[in-house]
Amino acid sequence: MFASGRRKSDRVLTLLGLPNGLPHARAMAAMSRRHGSAVTRNRLKRLCREAFRLSQSHVPGGWDWVLIPHAGKMPTLTQLRESLVKLASLLATSPSSGPAAGESP
Numbered sequence: 001m002f003a004s005g006r007r008k009s010d011r012v013l014t015l016l017g018l019p020n021g022l023p024h025a026r027a028m029a030a031m032s033r034r035h036g037s038a039v040t041r042n043r044l045k046r047l048c049r050e051a052f053r054l055s056q057s058h059v060p061g062g063w064d065w066v067l068i069p070h071a072g073k074m075p076t077l078t079q080l081r082e083s084l085v086k087l088a089s090l091l092a093t094s095p096s097s098g099p100a101a102g103e104s105p
Contacts, residue, residue, distance in 0.1 A: 005066065006094070008087045012075045015087040016066040025088075027052040027065040034071040044069050051080035058085045060092035 005016040020026060029048035035041050048067040052059070054077075059065070065088060069075055075083075 005064075006091050008091050008094075010083050010087060012070060012079045013083040013087065014068040014070070015084065015091060016068070017088065017091040018064045019062055020064045021062065023061055025052075025056065025059050025061050025063050025065060027059075027067060029067045029069075031068060032071070035069070036071075040074070044074070047075070047077055047080055051077055051084050055081045055085050059088045063088070063092060 005018040007014065007016050009015070027049070029045040031041050031044055033041075035044055048069065052065070052067065065084075067080075067084065069080070
């Protein structure tokens with residue numbers, strides 16, 4: 001996923017996407033130790049899963065998504081939901097020109 005997925009970022013979140021051939025979307029959260037202690041990382045993972053659950057009807061189906069919040073500050077649930085919907089729509093509609101299409105600088 002990390003090598004072949006398409007990537008978009010904004011100030012809150014980096015989103016990787018890869019078509020999965022299924023009628024529904026799937027999501028996971030990934031983060032490193034730079035995000036803080038285990039308690040902080042687990043809270044971020046719960047927030048990411050909840051953002052996906054609440055936004056699932058607005059996120060294109062047929063994709064596997066990896067949500068990677070930016071390290072340094074704790075985003076709110078609203079910020080995560082807005083970023084997820086915006087970035088997923090951009091990734092799903094952008095033309096693919098190889099494995100790294102849609103990559104942000």
